[in-house]
Amino acid sequence: MHFGATLRLLRVDAGVSLRALAQKIGVSSAYLSRVENGHDQAPTPxxxxxxxxxLDLPPTLLIDLAQRVSPFVARYLEDVPSASYLFLEIARRKLSAAQLARVHAFLEAEFPARGATAGPATPRLHELLAPERVILKLSCSYLGDAxxxxxxxxxxxxxxxxxxxIAAEIRERERESPTGVGHGVAVPHALGASVQPVxxxxxxxxxLPVATPDDIPLQMLLVLVGGGRSPLELLARAARLATPATVADLCQASTPEAALGRVRHVESEFG
Structure with a gap:
C-alpha cells in the first residue's frame, strides 16, 4: 500500500485541504505534499x-497503515514497562491470528480506545460484501467499465x-482525485452518511494501465457506497488490503466465497 496516496484519499474525503491539515498538525504544506506524493517517509507516530x-480516525489504524507499529509500541513500552510482560506471555503462548482477534475483542469491550464514541462499531469489510457482489476476473478496457x-x-x-x-457519483469522485492506493488496488467510492455501507x-x-501512485497497473477494485457513521474508517480498512500477497490471493481466487474468506482472514489478522 502507498501510504501517501492513502493519506490523500482520506484527507480529500474528509473535506480537509492540504494547507488546513498541515496547520492542524504543525508541519508545512510542502512537507505534507511530499508525504502524499511518496517523496518523504510516513510521519512519526x-x-x-x-x-x-x-481526520477523526482511530490513531492505531493510521499507524497500522503507515507500518509504524513498532515505533509506536516501543514508545508505549517506554511509558509503561510492565506492558512488556503481557507481550511476553502472548509470544510464549504463540497465539494464532484467531486467538489474537479474541484478545482484541476483549480489549475493545473492556477498554475502548480513548476518544472512541458511543454507538455501533464500524462494520468489517467482509460484512459489507456478499458473493453476488464479488466479480472475479472481469474483462474490461477502461476503469469506467469496471x-x-x-x-x-x-x-x-x-x-x-x-x-x-452510483456510477456517476463514483466517477465524479475519481475525477476529483484518483483513488488508487498502490499495489494495483483502487477504492472507488460514493460515500454518504444517509446510506448504509455496502x-x-x-x-x-x-x-489496467491507469495512473497509480506506485506505477503498478490496476488489478483490483474495492468499490464502496454509503459509509454510515465512519466512512473514512471504511476507506482506511479497504486500503489495508493493498498488499502484494493479499492482492495476489484475491486475483487468483476461483470463487467469490474463496475471495470473501481471504478478506475475512486478512481482517482477523489486523483484529
Whole structure:
C-alpha cells in the first residue's frame, strides 16, 4: 500500500485541504505534499496520531497503515514497562491470528480506545460484501467499465439508489482525485452518511494501465457506497488490503466465497 496516496484519499474525503491539515498538525504544506506524493517517509507516530485526530480516525489504524507499529509500541513500552510482560506471555503462548482477534475483542469491550464514541462499531469489510457482489476476473478496457459493473451489483443492495446514479457519483469522485492506493488496488467510492455501507469487490482479468501512485497497473477494485457513521474508517480498512500477497490471493481466487474468506482472514489478522 502507498501510504501517501492513502493519506490523500482520506484527507480529500474528509473535506480537509492540504494547507488546513498541515496547520492542524504543525508541519508545512510542502512537507505534507511530499508525504502524499511518496517523496518523504510516513510521519512519526506522534504526527500520525495528530493526523488521525484531525481526520477523526482511530490513531492505531493510521499507524497500522503507515507500518509504524513498532515505533509506536516501543514508545508505549517506554511509558509503561510492565506492558512488556503481557507481550511476553502472548509470544510464549504463540497465539494464532484467531486467538489474537479474541484478545482484541476483549480489549475493545473492556477498554475502548480513548476518544472512541458511543454507538455501533464500524462494520468489517467482509460484512459489507456478499458473493453476488464479488466479480472475479472481469474483462474490461477502461476503469469506467469496471465501475459500471460494480454499480449494478451495488444498486441491488442499496434500496433507493440507481446504478446510473452510483456510477456517476463514483466517477465524479475519481475525477476529483484518483483513488488508487498502490499495489494495483483502487477504492472507488460514493460515500454518504444517509446510506448504509455496502461494498463490491472486482478483480480484473488483465491489469489496467491507469495512473497509480506506485506505477503498478490496476488489478483490483474495492468499490464502496454509503459509509454510515465512519466512512473514512471504511476507506482506511479497504486500503489495508493493498498488499502484494493479499492482492495476489484475491486475483487468483476461483470463487467469490474463496475471495470473501481471504478478506475475512486478512481482517482477523489486523483484529
Amino acid at each position: 506522534d504526527r500520525l496520531m495528530a493526523i488521525a485526530r484531525a 465501475i459500471d459493473v460494480a454499480a449494478v451489483r451495488l444498486a441491488n443492495a442499496a434500496p433507493g439508489l440507481s446504478a446510473a446514479a 461494498a463490491a469487490l472486482v478483480t480484473l482479468a488483465r491489469p
